[in-house]
Amino acid sequence: xxxxxxxxxxxxxxxxxxxxxxxxxxxxxxxxxxxxxxxxxxxxxxxxxxxxxxxxxxxxxxxxxxxxxxxxxxxxxxxxxxxxxxxxxxxxxxxxxxxxxxxxxxxxxxxxxxxxxxxxxxxxxxxxxxxxxxxxxxxxxxxxxxxxx
Numbered sequence: 001x002x003x004x005x006x007x008x009x010x011x012x013x014x015x016x017x018x019x020x021x022x023x024x025x026x027x028x029x030x031x032x033x034x035x036x037x038x039x040x041x042x043x044x045x046x047x048x049x050x051x052x053x054x055x056x057x058x059x060x061x062x063x064x065x066x067x068x069x070x071x072x073x074x075x076x077x078x079x080x081x082x083x084x085x086x087x088x089x090x091x092x093x094x095x096x097x098x099x100x101x102x103x104x105x106x107x108x109x110x111x112x113x114x115x116x117x118x119x120x121x122x123x124x125x126x127x128x129x130x131x132x133x134x135x136x137x138x139x140x141x142x143x144x145x146x147x148x149x
Contacts, residue, residue, distance in 0.1 A: 006080045013084025014091075018140050021092070025137040029055065034131045041126060059089060092139055096122075117142045 029037040029052075040052035063085040070079025097103045099115055100122045110116065121143065125136040136143070 006077070009077055009080040010084040010087065013081045014088050017085060017088035018138055021088075022138040022141075024059075030131040030137075038131070041131075056089070056093075059085075063089065095139055114142075 036051045036054050038052075039050045063082045066078045066082030066085065070076055070082055095115075095118060099107050099110070100119050102108065107115070118140075121136040
């Protein structure tokens with residue numbers, strides 16, 4: 001029974017991370033930490049890394065802390081919340097950096113309608129080079145209109 005609860009906590013955390021991502025992207029990355037995110041909205045990467053990549057480290061810190069406190073003094077729910085955050089981070093990397101921005105050429109020619117919709121929504125997000133007037137701040141949830149475009 002406890003294993004099922006741990007699985008539900010992990011999956012629930014993963015799903016909640018979409019809302020956290022949307023809020024963080026809109027109000028932090030396009031807000032007071034725009035100076036770290038701005039280079040990501042420029043037409044071409046300046047090198048292998050962007051300042052925007054600092055967010056991978058920033059967002060890993062809560063997950064690492066939850067792993068630590070989730071095994072001390074014994075295994076508890078915090079570990080599985082950290083695991084849900086980690087799983088979302090891996091999904092974010094694969095969707096955002098690999099599939100959408102093609103920083104790694106692993107999934108160049110997908111025919112999957114959902115993944116194509118993700119790409120379209122993200123292109124709409126990047127049509128704005130500044131921090132204002134953005135749209136589509138999430139990662140996995142895509143409004144229906146991007147599937148019918």
